Amino acid sequence: MLDKPDDLVDEYKGVILVVDDTPNNLNVLFSYLRAAGFKVLVAQxxxxxxxxxxxSKPDLILLDILMSGIDGFEICRQLKSNSVTKDIPVIFMTGLSDSINKVRGFELGAVDYVTKPIQKExxxxxxxxxxxxxxxxxxLVKQNAMLQQQAEQEKLLSQLSERIRDSLDVNFVIxxxxxxxxxxLKCDRVLISRLDNLYSYIEQQVVQPGISxxxxDNIAHKYFIKDREEKALFLRGEIKAIDDxxxxxxxxxxxxxxxxFQVKAALTIPILFKSDETDGVLAPRTFFLWGFLTVHQCSTTRQWKSEEIQFIQRLVNQLAIGIQQGRLCNQLSxxxxxxxxxxxxxxLTKVYNRRFFDEKLIQEWNRLRRIPSPLSIIMCDVDCFKSYNDTYGHHAGDKCLRMIADAIANTAKxxxxxxxRYGGGAFVIIxxxxxxxxxxxxxxxxxxxxKELNIPHTSSSVSSAVTVSMGIAGSIPNSDDNPVLLVEAADHAxxxxKAQGRNREQIYIHDIAREKSRKNSQLLWVKKLRxxxxxxxxxxxxxxxVPLNKDNDKIHYEVLIRLIDDxxxxxxxxxxxxxxNLYSMMPRIDLWVIDNLFNYLSNAKFSNWDNICFSINISGASLNDNQFLKYLYQKFLESSFPPHIFCFEITETIAINNLSQASKFIKSLKSLGCSFALDDFGKGMSSLTYLKNLPVxxxxxxxxxxxxxxxxxVTKAMVQAINYLADAIGVKTIAEFAENQEIVNILQELKIDYAQGYFFGKPSLIDSTAFPILKAAC
Incomplete structure (x- = not known):
């Protein structure tokens, strides 16, 4: 069905401006957002x-960081410096995963990040x-402004006495x-009462000596108001004066x-506030009846003079202003x-947010620097939380985060x-x-x-229940360091x-000043890699x-990368x-490997591909990049190489952390004829769970x-068990690190299909002489 034109759509959930210089990205995001009911504007x-x-003043801006010309950070800076656009929420889209870029984005005013490739849900x-x-x-801001304006107007109009005017305490005013x-008035009793539903409540009562x-107790409405007609009179501001x-x-x-109550004469004046409410069958009223000022003369009857009534009316107007001013002040508060x-x-979690954390950390750093005293932070991340959301859905994921936040808050109390909450499934504790x-x-x-919560997590690579990994860093604040280094140290820990298997704590054992040199070293490496x-x-x-079965003459070659320095x-x-990986450069490196391997094979002019296979390692970033997959498709279309000579390797950790995407990626390339290998098999605790979902x-x-x-x-028995399992599901096994004849003999005994290691050959520069099968076919 064709989409309705914008001017025919009945209602949008909001207007989103998508900023990306890649047309394909814009098309995908446009389709996601339109399908979700948003009006979409685009800019390249x-x-x-x-x-x-x-x-256009959109409701939200979805902004790519890595753009040609003005990058996303500069666009965000200019948006936040413009009074017209400074309050529009900005969500960055990026492949960058390091803390520095995230911190920079939040400092510029972004409210969130989404990591490429974009997950629709x-x-x-x-x-x-x-x-x-x-x-x-x-x-709230609008209400705040409105209340402030009303309070200011009422304050200016107020003609209360000096003591009333100086107080915002409603009880004091009354x-x-x-x-x-x-x-x-030199009367005997003054009552100020407030109406609430069917009863009136005496807010203040003063009497002359000797008067009870x-x-x-609550007083029924009809003590003041006989019927609706009398109430209508009060709403019009009419005063009820009884001389006798x-x-x-x-x-x-x-x-x-x-x-x-010994009353001889009475004066009742309504206390009215302006209002747009309606009262039952009555027409829309312009006043709200808050209550009454009632004056009693008990010793004798009294003829209420018009000037007395006028003065009391003015004073009641002042009283109404004072009461309403106090009410508005309470509402404003x-x-x-x-x-x-x-x-x-x-x-979501009701713990503090990232903005407050940033402010609080600086505050604590400066405070403890003056004392001085130690300051530590804990970075806490839910293990395999993306897999949890993929398995149980975002509603369950939100509930999980709330439970974890409560557990953390009840411990660090x-x-x-x-x-x-630091973002996503991450929390931080000061x-x-x-x-x-x-x-x-x-x-x-x-x-x-x-752990005691025992939240089920069947798709975790760590445990059958939800677990967390934590990095800890501590320091005694000083003027030479800064709190950002403490965060980076905890993040590194x-x-x-995570690298050690997750579900554990790790302390940053060095002085946090070392983070400066580590970051500088990383930036130098980034320049070197570029x-x-x-x-x-x-x-x-x-x-x-090498095949270990004599009947198998198909040889694989793992393609490896090296860097030649200056x-x-x-x-x-x-x-x-x-x-x-940290600076999102792996997709470019993976593409370099593929391009250069294809170029080499093209120039070598091989013709027989029957017994050869090249294994290419794929990073997690490339696995999640739909553009990478499209590039591979195009590469195969442009070349004459049969896809079956290429085997792509992904590590078990990458596959587990991106299960649905890994499965999709594998199936897409297998449909062309490529094969797949699951590398580092056995490291994770839930490997067997994932084999049924990964067609390797x-x-x-x-x-x-x-x-x-x-x-x-025991190790031998485990390898034998893995091989039995692989044989049962029709998957071949490859043993890494086959270093000597003794190991090779055992691998053959266990009927492992292939072996790789120094016993069969060290990695060598790619050359036709390295491939005797291909050399013979040239």
Whole structure:
């Protein structure tokens, strides 16, 4: 069905401006958002984005960081410096995953990040959340402004006496007014009562000596108002003056009530507020009847003079202004509290939000620097939370986060402790007056508390229940360091905790000042990698993967990458891949490998591909990049190579953390004829769970098993079990780190299909001489 034109759509959930210089990205995002019921505006350049934002004033801006010309950070800065667009929420789209870029984005005013490739459900959920928050914020701000304006108007119009005018305490205003009226009129009793549903409540009562007070119990409405007609008169501001109750036309019940309290004469003046409400069948009223000022003369009858009544009327007007001013002040205070709560707390988990954390950390750092005393923080991340959302849905994911936030807040509960949501499934805890070792005990208590929750997580690579990983960093604040280094140190410790298997705590053992040099080193590596890509300073190596079955003559070669530095030294991947992953450079490196392998094979002019296969490693970033998959498709279309000669390797960890995307990626390339290998198999605790969801062709048994296979019987049994499983599901096995004849003999005994290691050949520079099968076919 064709989409309705914009002017025919009945209602939109909101207007979204999407800024991206890649047309394919715009098309995908446009379809996601339109399908979700949003009106979508697009801009491919920063200049157009700024113009469109100022002209259209969208509800939210979805902004790509890496754009040609003006990048996303600069666009955001200009948006936030423009009074017209500064309050529009900005969500960054990026492949960048490091803390520095995230911190920079939040400092510029972004409200959130979504990581490429964009997940539709997550994107829609985040957009809807921030639109709702912005609507609530605008509503509160608008209400705040309106209340402030009304309070100011009422204050200017107020002609209360000096004591009344100087107070916003409603009780004080009422008490002061009652006393002044009693003194001026020299009457016996003054009542100020408030109407509420069917009863009237005496807010203030003053009497002359010797005059009894009316009890403070609830008084029925009809004590003041006989019927709807009388109420209508009061709403019009009419005053009820009785000079002598005995000579009045009061009904017997009202007369008996007044006589019971020795009333001889009475004056009742309505206290009215302006209002747009309606009252039942009555027409829309212009006043709201708050209550009454009632004056009693008990000693004798009294003829109420017109000038007395006029004065009391003016004073009641002042009283009404004072009461309403106090009410507005209370409402304003409540609105400010709600606004402050919205600004400081995470709407989902009710713990503090990232903005408050940033402010609180600086505040605590400066405070403890003066004392000085230790300050620690804990970075806490829910293990495999993306898989949890994929498995159980975002509603269950939100509930899970709320439970975890409660568990953390109930553990770190000292008055000075601060628990905040850092983003996604991440939380952060500030622990003043706490060294790192003390923070470790808190982290252990948090992890045990979450373990006790026993939240099921069948798709976790760590446990059958939800677990968390935590990084801890502590320091005694000083003028040489800054709190950002403390965050980065804790984040690095969290990275190490995940790398060691998750579901654990890790302390940053170095001085946080070391983070400066580590960051500087990373940035130098980024420059070096960019230069290597631009100047083609990488090179390809291959290592044979040899069949152990004599009936199998098909040889695989794993394609490896090396970097040649300016001095001609060959650098191994371990030296630069971590930085490449951190700064989202892996897709470019993966493409470089594929392009250069294809170029090499084209120039070599091989003709026989029957018994050869090249294994290419794919990073998690490339796996999640739909453009990468499209590029591969195009590459196969443009080349004459049969797809079956290519096997793509993904690590078990990458596959588990991106299960649905990994399955989709594998199926897409297998449909062309490519094969897949699951690398480092056996590292995770839930490997068997995932095999049924990943249509791989090979299991590469992790080298940690193979190294010990000839010395550890248990390890040998585990390898044998993996091979049995693989054989049962029709998957071939490859053993890594086959270093000597003894290991190879055991692998053959266990009927492992392939082996790779120094026993069969070290990695060597790619060359036709490295491929005897291909050389013979040239």
């Amino acid at each position: 350049t920063g200049k157009n984005a700024l113009k469109s934002a100022e002209y 997550e994107l829609i959920a985040r957009i809807q959340t921030h639109i709702n928050m912005e609507k609530l914020r605008n509503s 008490k002061t007014a009652a006393k002044e009226i009693l003194q001026y 007070e009316i009890p403070q 109750i005995e000579a009045s036309n009061l009904d017997s019940l009202s007369l008996n009530n007044l006589q019971h 409540t609105a400010n509290k709600e606004l402050k709560q919205l600004a400081l707390c995470d709407s 000292r008055p000075a402790d601060c628990v905040a 622990l003043p007056y706490t060294p790192a070792r003390g923070a470790l005990k808190v982290a252990e208590a948090i992890r045990n508390k979450i 969290l990275y190490l905790a 230069k290597a890509l631009d100047e083609n300073k990488f090179c390809l190596y291959t290592q044979p993967i 001095n001609g030294k060959v650098l191994f991947p371990e030296e630069f891949l971590e930085v490449a 062709d090979y299991l590469k048994i992790d080298g940690s098993f193979i190294r010990e296979i000839h010395t550890e019987p």
